[in-house]
Amino acid sequence: MSLSSTLSHLWPFPGGVKLAGHKTLTNHQPITTAHIARQLIIPLSQHIGQPAEPTVNVGDKVLKGQVLGYAHGPVSAPVHASGSGVVTAIEEHLVPHPSGLSALCIFIDTDGYEQWTERSPLLSSQQNISELSSEQIHEQIAKAGIVGLGGALYPSAVKLKTAEKMHTDTLIINAAECEPYITCDDVLMQKRPEEVILGILLIKKVVGAKQCLIGIEDNKTEAYQTLLKTISGYNTPHCDTQIEIVQVPTRYPAGGEKQLIQVLTGKEVPTQGLPMDIGIICHNITTAVAIYNAVYRDEPLISRIVTLTGGAIKQPQNMEVPVGTPIRDILNQAGLDETKIEKIIMGGPMMGFALPSIDIPITKATNCILVSEKGELASPPPAMPCIRCARCSDSCPMSLLPQQMYWYAKARDLEKVQDYNLFDCIECGCCSYSCPSNIPLVQYFRYAKTEIWDDELERNKANIARDRHEFREQRLEKAKAAKAEAARLRKEKLLKKKALDAKKAKDNAKDNTKGNAKDNDEKNQSDKHSSTDLIQEAIARAKAKKAQQQSQKKNTDNLSEAQQKQIDEVNERRRKRS
Amino acid sequence: MLGGILAFLALASFFGLVLGFAAVVFKVESNPVVNQIDALLPQTQCGQCSFAGCRPYAEAIAAGDAQINLCPPGGANLIQSLADLLDLEVLPVGEEEIFQGPIVAIIIEEICIGCTLCIQACPVDAILGAAKQMHTVIESECTGCELCVAPCPVDCIEMLPVKQTLKNWRWPEPQYNVNNKEADTIFTTLDQVLTENVRP
Numbered sequence: 001m002s003l004s005s006t007l008s009h010l011w012p013f014p015g016g017v018k019l020a021g022h023k024t025l026t027n028h029q030p031i032t033t034a035h036i037a038r039q040l041i042i043p044l045s046q047h048i049g050q051p052a053e054p055t056v057n058v059g060d061k062v063l064k065g066q067v068l069g070y071a072h073g074p075v076s077a078p079v080h081a082s083g084s085g086v087v088t089a090i091e092e093h094l095v096p097h098p099s100g101l102s103a104l105c106i107f108i109d110t111d112g113y114e115q116w117t118e119r120s121p122l123l124s125s126q127q128n129i130s131e132l133s134s135e136q137i138h139e140q141i142a143k144a145g146i147v148g149l150g151g152a153l154y155p156s157a158v159k160l161k162t163a164e165k166m167h168t169d170t171l172i173i174n175a176a177e178c179e180p181y182i183t184c185d186d187v188l189m190q191k192r193p194e195e196v197i198l199g200i201l202l203i204k205k206v207v208g209a210k211q212c213l214i215g216i217e218d219n220k221t222e223a224y225q226t227l228l229k230t231i232s233g234y235n236t237p238h239c240d241t242q243i244e245i246v247q248v249p250t251r252y253p254a255g256g257e258k259q260l261i262q263v264l265t266g267k268e269v270p271t272q273g274l275p276m277d278i279g280i281i282c283h284n285i286t287t288a289v290a291i292y293n294a295v296y297r298d299e300p301l302i303s304r305i306v307t308l309t310g311g312a313i314k315q316p317q318n319m320e321v322p323v324g325t326p327i328r329d330i331l332n333q334a335g336l337d338e339t340k341i342e343k344i345i346m347g348g349p350m351m352g353f354a355l356p357s358i359d360i361p362i363t364k365a366t367n368c369i370l371v372s373e374k375g376e377l378a379s380p381p382p383a384m385p386c387i388r389c390a391r392c393s394d395s396c397p398m399s400l401l402p403q404q405m406y407w408y409a410k411a412r413d414l415e416k417v418q419d420y421n422l423f424d425c426i427e428c429g430c431c432s433y434s435c436p437s438n439i440p441l442v443q444y445f446r447y448a449k450t451e452i453w454d455d456e457l458e459r460n461k462a463n464i465a466r467d468r469h470e471f472r473e474q475r476l477e478k479a480k481a482a483k484a485e486a487a488r489l490r491k492e493k494l495l496k497k498k499a500l501d502a503k504k505a506k507d508n509a510k511d512n513t514k515g516n517a518k519d520n521d522e523k524n525q526s527d528k529h530s531s532t533d534l535i536q537e538a539i540a541r542a543k544a545k546k547a548q549q550q551s552q553k554k555n556t557d558n559l560s561e562a563q564q565k566q567i568d569e570v571n572e573r574r575r576k577r578s
Numbered sequence: 579m580l581g582g583i584l585a586f587l588a589l590a591s592f593f594g595l596v597l598g599f600a601a602v603v604f605k606v607e608s609n610p611v612v613n614q615i616d617a618l619l620p621q622t623q624c625g626q627c628s629f630a631g632c633r634p635y636a637e638a639i640a641a642g643d644a645q646i647n648l649c650p651p652g653g654a655n656l657i658q659s660l661a662d663l664l665d666l667e668v669l670p671v672g673e674e675e676i677f678q679g680p681i682v683a684i685i686i687e688e689i690c691i692g693c694t695l696c697i698q699a700c701p702v703d704a705i706l707g708a709a710k711q712m713h714t715v716i717e718s719e720c721t722g723c724e725l726c727v728a729p730c731p732v733d734c735i736e737m738l739p740v741k742q743t744l745k746n747w748r749w750p751e752p753q754y755n756v757n758n759k760e761a762d763t764i765f766t767t768l769d770q771v772l773t774e775n776v777r778p
């Protein structure tokens with residue numbers, strides 16, 4: 001317990017807001033289990049980076065835990081079947097995303113047997129973690145498709161690899177859960193403290209961190225006490241786990257990665273930098289449990305705890321839900337009062353987004369479904385002009401100047417808005433929440449960010465188009481020059497020949513005065529010769545030109561993989577048609 | 579006195595030489611303003627500005643022969659950035675220049691007769707094919723200039739809007755006017771886009 005002395009005080013972060021928690025709705029209920037859904041809809045992209053590449057076909061029988069899609073690209077994660085059954089379709093379906101767009105999903109009609117693939121856990125609960133190498137754990141994490149469950153959805157294996165390389169010495173476990181309504185981390189800590197701690201120890205081992213801090217908001221006393229007890233159970237006189245649990249003041253957004261780091265260590269993550277730059281790695285508590293499941297049970301990430309809450313739900317609760325279960329199913333199980341529904345929000349009221357339908361599957365990212373009744377989530381009066389009161393900047397936990405950023409974002413001055421460190425904005429929404437004029441500030445920042453990314457993409461595309469266009473111009477120019485050159489050569493030859501003929505004619509005229517018929521014959525012969533020569537030459541020229549054209553560089557060099565694939569596809573189609 | 583004059587003469591001739599030399603060695607090949615303008619243009623090469631491509635239009639703007647609002651694919655954003663760059667007044671987007679969003683050409687392969695006319699028309703070599711062979715468009719390279727549509731003798735080229743995916747989707751500009759009754763932001767939940775259709 002050497003750490004507690006070093007952590008005698010905390011460092012508050014700037015700004016933030018106090019919010020009504022609404023957490024008592026769900027934080028004392030047991031964790032329930034979702035009924036097996038008749039159909040599972042499993043999106044192939046449940047993480048940042050490239051979507052997984054499907055490995056199953058329609059009609060395949062799959063077992064629970066079987067790989068449905070493998071990681072594709074350096075930043076990607078596999079997805080697994082969350083129930084046994086038959087793959088009935090692989091097609092686009094609505095996915096939980098603020099755009100309300102569809103993406104590729106695998107549909108499984110479940111058989112209800114919940115038959116597992118073969119599992120061989122790396123460790124049993126009797127064994128010690130030191131029996132595993134960090135490579136083994138790392139591999140298992142990658143295989144299990146674990147992603148950052150705090151909301152970032154960044155593949156954990158990739159993050160841990162980077163952390164290992166950058167020699168991070170402090171592991172921070174984020175258990176703050178600062179958004180109103182959400183309690184899934186809270187109940188997880190209360191009900192499964194052993195799994196939490198073992199998961200943390202596994203992460204600690206992989207990263208090679210010397211110390212570990214768990215940051216938990218001081219409104220979760222029960223979870224705090226439970227964890228404290230569990231940790232002391234693991235601390236023996238010979239072996240200190242070096243895990244310290246610290247209560248942080250309840251203030252939104254204490255659970256922001258950078259905010260929690262600041263509160264616990266007093267260190268600030270550099271602008272546009274990562275916690276790893278200052279030797280810290282942050283993981284969410286739910287991710288730790290997923291890692292525990294992967295190592296001790298050989299279970300991939302196929303289910304998660306979801307908070308179902310809000311005024312329109314009769315029995316608010318935390319439910320363990322297989323990934324891919326339609327939201328409609330679990331809402332019905334929790335008793336949805338359809339007459340009361342006002343908004344259905346995925347995530348919390350501050351950072352979540354409204355869903356366009358409830359026939360959307362739960363994904364690895366879903367921590368909460370909030371179904372509000374009328375009047376539950378305050379609709380502020382319409383937006384008014386900015387009165388320059390600076391409340392937005394006072395509440396900003398990143399010490400930004402939202403008012404200025406808003407101004408430039410609205411004018412679409414994308415350079416200026418970046419000068420104000422737009423990309424440091426964590427989109428917590430404190431500014432919009434505090435604005436007395438109800439200006440949708442954070443919406444403007446999200447808009448500006450994607451606008452900037454889009455501009456960059458377009459610029460890249462334009463540059464490629466310019467290169468291709470210039471290349472084409474050059475090629476046409478060259479072809480024209482070559483043609484002109486050939487024409488010139490022909491003309492020269494013709495002139496030469498004419499001159500020669502003229503000379504011969506002159507000579508002949510001289511000879512003719514002698515009246516030699518034989519000579520005349522000869523001349524005809526040579527004329528014939530020269531014309532066949534010309535034809536021969538023309539053929540040779542044409543051949544040379546063709547060869548040259550073939551050897552000339554075409555735009556088909558340096559094709560990207562996708563283009564090559566497209567070309568191959570076309571060739572394939574052609575072959576089939578002919 | 580004389581020494582001073584000589585020294586200055588020597589210096590002057592030295593710098594003259596250096597500058598003269600630099601002017602030859604570091605000669606800027608093309609007009610930097612044209613390059614800057616060209617860098618802003620979308621490179622669609624569609625010719626809707628009445629010039630033969632983006633670069634000629636950039637040259638015309640630089641020479642003061644063309645207005646800055648002639649490029650439909652660039653839209654209002656381009657006008658804004660050109661106005662900023664050249665310190666000109668922002669002009670309204672021309673009537674017929676309203677741009678409907680990005681599009682790409684698709685060749686209906688069943689109809690294509692392989693005449694190569696579209697290949698010759700494409701300014702960025704984004705069409706693949708050979709004589710009497712079916713042609714196809716490399717989607718990622720197509721700038722949506724529509725130049726291939728007219729030459730096709732069998733009308734088998736269609737312009738389609740680029741499909742929206744999770745990758746290219748972007749947040750819409752918040753639709754709020756001061757005092758607009760409909761502009762209610764629920765708490766801070768960002769759902770202007772999705773207000774319809776929320777109910778099951």
Ligand code: SF4
Binds near residue numbers: 400425
């Ligand atoms: S949304 Fe961004 S600008 Fe607004 S308070 Fe949060 S971090 Fe600051």
Ligand code: SF4
Binds near residue numbers: 392
């Ligand atoms: S809080 Fe709202 S009204 Fe006040 S300065 Fe910020 S944007 Fe303007």
